[in-house]
Amino acid sequence: MYASNVEECANENIVPVSTFTYRQMFVNDFNFGFGPPKTDTCAVCDVGSNEEHVAKYKKAFDVQKSNRENAKANEKIIYLTFDLQKTLPLPKISTSKAFYVRQVWLYNLGIYLISTQQNGKGFFHVWTEDQGSCGPEEIGSSLMAFLENTKDQAIAPDHLIAWSDSAGGQNKKNYIVCLWHYLINSGVFRKIDHTFPEVGHTFMDSDRDFAAVEKSIRKHQSIYTID
Numbered sequence: 001m002y003a004s005n006v007e008e009c010a011n012e013n014i015v016p017v018s019t020f021t022y023r024q025m026f027v028n029d030f031n032f033g034f035g036p037p038k039t040d041t042c043a044v045c046d047v048g049s050n051e052e053h054v055a056k057y058k059k060a061f062d063v064q065k066s067n068r069e070n071a072k073a074n075e076k077i078i079y080l081t082f083d084l085q086k087t088l089p090l091p092k093i094s095t096s097k098a099f100y101v102r103q104v105w106l107y108n109l110g111i112y113l114i115s116t117q118q119n120g121k122g123f124f125h126v127w128t129e130d131q132g133s134c135g136p137e138e139i140g141s142s143l144m145a146f147l148e149n150t151k152d153q154a155i156a157p158d159h160l161i162a163w164s165d166s167a168g169g170q171n172k173k174n175y176i177v178c179l180w181h182y183l184i185n186s187g188v189f190r191k192i193d194h195t196f197p198e199v200g201h202t203f204m205d206s207d208r209d210f211a212a213v214e215k216s217i218r219k220h221q222s223i224y225t226i227d
């Protein structure tokens with residue numbers, strides 16, 4: 001950039017500044033960031049800065065962090081996030097023709113658990129579209145199955161802290177509220193908090209697990225079965 005500035009100055013008969021001054025001005029007066037193009041950006045942030053929005057998502061990050069710490073320290077609390085992975089096509093075939101052929105969607109609900117016994121562990125609930133859709137009933141069934149399986153191992157936690165994004169068709173539904181009611185009424189938990197972070201800034205702990213799956217998928221030319 002400095003070289004092209006020197007060239008530009010020569011064309012205009014201007015004496016260029018030194019590299020030191022150029023760098024000082026560039027860093028202090030402009031301070032541009034560099035990086036690869038971003039994906040999955042937030043619609044609100046893309047429009048411009050919005051203080052209330054920024055304050056809300058930062059607050060959510062802080063609360064989520066302290067929830068994790070509490071679950072690690074207090075045996076009465078379990079923390080979990082649940083999130084549906086981006087649907088994956090099955091089979092994955094390199095033949096170009098496969099691109100035009102209808103494939104079966106594979107769904108995966110990732111649940112990430114933190115408790116005094118489980119210091120952060122990801123679990124997957126996997127099914128194909130012939131077995132079920134990806135609505136609140138399937139999300140609820142997965143959560144039920146998961147909690148029933150983990151109940152035996154846990155020292156009777158009485159407070160469930162759940163985080164999910166507010167996907168209207170799946171997580172923020174009456175079905176899920178009914179499931180929480182059921183778990184309270186049947187004595188599994190005494191208290192359940194379900195928090196939805198600010199839209200556009202939802203980080204669920206399973207995202208890291210999903211990234212590992214997607215990285216691993218890229219290494220295989222063909223995948224035929226769930227296993």
Ligand SMILES: [Zn+2]
Pocket residue numbers: 042043044045046053199200201
């Ligand atoms: Zn935003």
